[in-house]
Amino acid sequence: MPSLEKSFKCIKNVIFDMDGLLLDTEILYEKAYENIMNRYEMTFHKDYQMKILGCDTDTINKFFVDELGLPCTYEEFQSQKDAEMAALSPHCNFMPGAKKLVEHLHKKNIPIAVATSSGQQSFDLKTQNHKEFFKLFNHIVLGSSDPEVKKGKPAPDIFLVCASRFPNKPKPEDCLVFEDSPNGVQGAKAAGMQVVMVPDPNLDKEQTKDATLVLKSLEEFKPEAFGLASF
Template identity: 30%
Template sequence: MLPLPDRSFAAYIFDCDGTLVDSMPIHYVCWVEALRRNGATYAFTEDEFYHFAGVPEYDTVVVLNGLHKTNVDPRAVVETKAELFRKRIREIQRVNPVADFAISVHGKFPISVASGSEAPIVRECLTHTGLIDLFPIIITPENVKRGKPAPDMFLLAAEQMGVKPEDCLVFEDGRSGMEAAKAAGMEAVFIPRTMR
């Protein structure tokens, strides 16, 4: 059961990976392999991976380069990771409590997706899990200047849904997404790994 706030909202914004769909373990394995194939000599731990959850992939590689004093090509890592991930997309399942809630409010309230993953990956995940038709609005890093933890993605989603930010409820599994929701003036529901 989702821990929903005790008030009504005009619209709902959902993160994708780890929130609507249980894709995070597959993303992690693909991240490790993509970094290795592109010359990263450091270990990318699962804790680091979850720390960066929701942050645009390109930005994550830039930060990792700074932390590890490396010069791994961010675009190459993103492309390699996408290729590896697509090969495993059939393994992805819905996060049922969140997906069921999205289905229950579809057609009654505006809903959207705001994800730190690249647009093609988000669309493929939602298509594979049968959720794509619920979301006429999908915001990804390509649509904004700054990704999570900046509020830009959530603010754009609210604007495109035609509602005020404070009237939106966000569903998120990542620290950066929770920070972005707060910065946007929105309430958020945290989706723990145990719900997946």
């Protein structure tokens, strides 16, 4: 893990992933997938979640139906997932350090945005109890429902689209991305951006090697390392 005291290239704008980075949703998704697979007398394994972290809706549906052989259509799987998440999402909480960091950057007038693979319906469900928090962002790009995002993570599309919507029109190298998934890290790097990774503790360390900086929690982040105002 790189030293937290190391200095990196100074940046002007910050882009955040949402699931598993700002909001503790991965545990909700795991429960939803487990419940669905149990209906078909199949078992959900932890490593499945690692394979689909950061993926868009279509990719996830194909993984369960095509790769795992769930005996249902993509639409049926999506319908079941929507129902499960509708019941679970009200219990969605912030990840450690997320609220403090976002509020700090907003207060210091650092342009911030969200780039999530979620679609509109999913986003609305997960953020229903945190609407004021998400108003702090300049804009939010929803990968699964935004027509300008042609390919999901690990493609760079969502990050480039997100950067283009900032009023100050930053270059990719002027943006810092926060991600928890290998797919997200690859997408951010492909976009030409530095990326801070806060991975699931169960993730293989080999899958964190492409990140600019790896942290155990957002609570460890030091804004001044990237030329931002310190706490």
